[in-house]
Amino acid sequence: MKVSGLGEFGLIDLLAKMIRNNGVDRLGPGRPVIGIGDDAAAWRGDAFIQLATVDTMIQDVHFSLDAITWPELGWKSLAINLSDIAAMGGVPAYALIALALPVETPVDAVAQIYEGLIKCAREFKLAIVGGNISRAPQISLTITVLGNSPENKILRRDKARPGDVIAVTGYPGSAGGGRETLMKKLDLKPKATRYLRDAFLHPVPRVAAGRLLVKHGIAAAIDISDGLLADLRHICEASRVAARLDISRLPLHEALQTGFGKKALELALAGGEDYELLFTGSAKKIDRIKAEIDCPLTAIGEITAGEAGKIDLFNAGGKPVKIKKSGWSHF
Amino acid sequence: MKVSGLGEFGLIDLLAKMIRNNGVDRLGPGRPVIGIGDDAAAWRGDAFIQLATVDTMIQDVHFSLDAITWPELGWKSLAINLSDIAAMGGVPAYALIALALPVETPVDAVAQIYEGLIKCAREFKLAIVGGNISRAPQISLTITVLGNSPENKILRRDKARPGDVIAVTGYPGSAGGGRETLMKKLDLKPKATRYLRDAFLHPVPRVAAGRLLVKHGIAAAIDISDGLLADLRHICEASRVAARLDISRLPLHEALQTGFGKKALELALAGGEDYELLFTGSAKKIDRIKAEIDCPLTAIGEITAGEAGKIDLFNAGGKPVKIKKSGWSHF
Numbered sequence: 001m002k003v004s005g006l007g008e009f010g011l012i013d014l015l016a017k018m019i020r021n022n023g024v025d026r027l028g029p030g031r032p033v034i035g036i037g038d039d040a041a042a043w044r045g046d047a048f049i050q051l052a053t054v055d056t057m058i059q060d061v062h063f064s065l066d067a068i069t070w071p072e073l074g075w076k077s078l079a080i081n082l083s084d085i086a087a088m089g090g091v092p093a094y095a096l097i098a099l100a101l102p103v104e105t106p107v108d109a110v111a112q113i114y115e116g117l118i119k120c121a122r123e124f125k126l127a128i129v130g131g132n133i134s135r136a137p138q139i140s141l142t143i144t145v146l147g148n149s150p151e152n153k154i155l156r157r158d159k160a161r162p163g164d165v166i167a168v169t170g171y172p173g174s175a176g177g178g179r180e181t182l183m184k185k186l187d188l189k190p191k192a193t194r195y196l197r198d199a200f201l202h203p204v205p206r207v208a209a210g211r212l213l214v215k216h217g218i219a220a221a222i223d224i225s226d227g228l229l230a231d232l233r234h235i236c237e238a239s240r241v242a243a244r245l246d247i248s249r250l251p252l253h254e255a256l257q258t259g260f261g262k263k264a265l266e267l268a269l270a271g272g273e274d275y276e277l278l279f280t281g282s283a284k285k286i287d288r289i290k291a292e293i294d295c296p297l298t299a300i301g302e303i304t305a306g307e308a309g310k311i312d313l314f315n316a317g318g319k320p321v322k323i324k325k326s327g328w329s330h331f
Numbered sequence: 332m333k334v335s336g337l338g339e340f341g342l343i344d345l346l347a348k349m350i351r352n353n354g355v356d357r358l359g360p361g362r363p364v365i366g367i368g369d370d371a372a373a374w375r376g377d378a379f380i381q382l383a384t385v386d387t388m389i390q391d392v393h394f395s396l397d398a399i400t401w402p403e404l405g406w407k408s409l410a411i412n413l414s415d416i417a418a419m420g421g422v423p424a425y426a427l428i429a430l431a432l433p434v435e436t437p438v439d440a441v442a443q444i445y446e447g448l449i450k451c452a453r454e455f456k457l458a459i460v461g462g463n464i465s466r467a468p469q470i471s472l473t474i475t476v477l478g479n480s481p482e483n484k485i486l487r488r489d490k491a492r493p494g495d496v497i498a499v500t501g502y503p504g505s506a507g508g509g510r511e512t513l514m515k516k517l518d519l520k521p522k523a524t525r526y527l528r529d530a531f532l533h534p535v536p537r538v539a540a541g542r543l544l545v546k547h548g549i550a551a552a553i554d555i556s557d558g559l560l561a562d563l564r565h566i567c568e569a570s571r572v573a574a575r576l577d578i579s580r581l582p583l584h585e586a587l588q589t590g591f592g593k594k595a596l597e598l599a600l601a602g603g604e605d606y607e608l609l610f611t612g613s614a615k616k617i618d619r620i621k622a623e624i625d626c627p628l629t630a631i632g633e634i635t636a637g638e639a640g641k642i643d644l645f646n647a648g649g650k651p652v653k654i655k656k657s658g659w660s661h662f
Contacts, residue, residue, distance in 0.1 A: 039418035
């Protein structure tokens with residue numbers, strides 16, 4: 001059946017039932033007062049620092065239905081928001097889902113999108129408390145995630161200091177490699193294709209890592225969804241500092257290296273859509289975090305007192321390196 | 332200049348400056364910790380009941396650039412969300428703006444959209460704390476508004492009781508009349524056209540009225556954006572009650588009556604996009620509210636103990652009436 005056959009309110013009922021039957025309406029930290037089904041969602045607040053972020057996924061801009069499955073679309077749309085909460089060191093709590101779609105979309109497709117959303121919400125223990133459904137020429141999801149900081153400490157872009165070591169989680173470039181593999185229909189080995197595809201379509205936000213950074217007194221962090229270089233620049237500009245990056249230390253996943261050769265480096269620096277955390281802090285703190293963290297963590301450079309926002313790249317021999325593309329912009 | 336010339340981050344800088352220069356980043360009740368310019372917005376929370384709602388305006392679905400001005404588009408996109416907070420009896424506090432637009436959109440158009448957003452935010456004293464900008468084939472705004480209830484009392488859909496009087500603010504049907512006037516290029520008198528056009532394109536959310544309902548102990552309310560009948564049905568279904576509506580008492584604005592004749596009634600019942608409040612309560616409470624409220628308020632029927640969700644319409648002589656169209660659905 002198409003959504004045109006079910007109608008707006010029939011579709012809302014179906015999705016609200018899926019959310020309730022999976023217990024996802026009750027996962028938030030505050031006692032729920034009203035979930036889906038009134039003019040607004042309502043819950044008991046708390047006096048911690050509150051966090052809020054919003055992100056959009058639009059068909060044929062951020063995703064192609066040729067490549068992504070419906071559940072992956074739901075998962076990724078929520079996961080990219082959770083990454084922003086992770087980059088603040090916070091705990092995700094509530095989500096509102098604004099879904100827009102053509103009238104001829106199959107109801108089953110919408111249900112599968114919600115399966116992915118619900119799976120992600122359960123995994124990261126947040127409640128889906130509300131949303132909106134509209135007709136539109138193409139499918140899009142705009143999700144708002146609210147969270148909080150029980151320690152009242154947050155990770156900011158403007159707290160990097162000269163002498164800080166720069167560290168990054170995971171393997172930057174993997175998502176960009178997955179995007180290229182799918183768009184250009186590259187013929188890589190099945191295992192490599194699977195890894196890169198997952199990195200692009202099923203990102204896992206670093207929520208636990210963000211919490212660990214707060215625990216260890218890190219002050220400056222960002223997620224590298226715009227690309228490692230562009231987001232490091234955001235940190236440097238906000239903090240009025242410069243940075244030195246040793247490109248030989250960039251952690252390139254084997255699948256990216258074998259699949260992309262020399263281009264792997266460019267993808268790691270500017271591929272975008274890596275929902276990894278980049279942060280800065282003392283070498284001692286970073287060593288302690290490395291001993292506890294549940295994902296790869298690599299020191300890749302250091303913050304310096306140079307011109308605000310300037311990033312110098314060096315190779316293993318200490319020689320300066322230049323690259324062309326520096327990040328992802330929508331326009 | 333087009334947004335393609337300014338780039339994503341240039342545009343974000345421009346809009347963030349407009350928000351800061353108008354003081355709109357500091358209007359929320361909680362001490363701001365971080366506004367626009369980090370991975371997520373952050374502010375100090377409170378232990379009241381929290382409210383959250385999201386709504387979307389999509390080009391050629393919810394608005395036409397032939398009819399609406401850029402500032403009106405900004406105003407309306409925020410106002411329709413504030414209406415949901417009003418329908419809960421809450422105080423608006425924070426907004427996040429997700430904007431999607433084609434690369435060839437003029438920068439000046441985006442700035443004008445934000446003028447309308449900022450004007451509305453200032454009028455209703457809420458802070459714009461964050462957002463997102465994406466490329467898209469058409470313009471859309473998805474806005475999330477957060478609010479709270481300092482009394483820890485909210486207006487709900489499921490609290491209507493048999494014997495309650497049903498009351499509505501303003502003149503239902505005016506927005507629908509404005510939409511028809513613009514879409515069909517009707518040749519009404521200039522004053523009528525202006526009134527109806529404003530009702531459709533520049534709705535004023537009933538935030539003060541919602542607060543007044545809470546003050547006077549009203550428990551059940553909804554905004555009638557889906558149409559008066561459809562939203563009264565939402566209340567009746569949620570409350571497991573029925574309703575009797577006296578259509579001769581529906582407050583029809585003179586502009587609607589003279590412009591639309593017999594069709595005025597249908598627009599009032601099912602036109603949709605009226606951001607008025609419909610609520611139920613004792614006759615005594617409604618009289619007290621009427622004495623204090625700053626907008627028209629009319630008793631139009633009563634809640635009965637009949638079949639859940641059933642609405643019977645009567646004319647002035649007490650005779651049953653049937654109508655065809657009963658509300659607005661997206662699909």
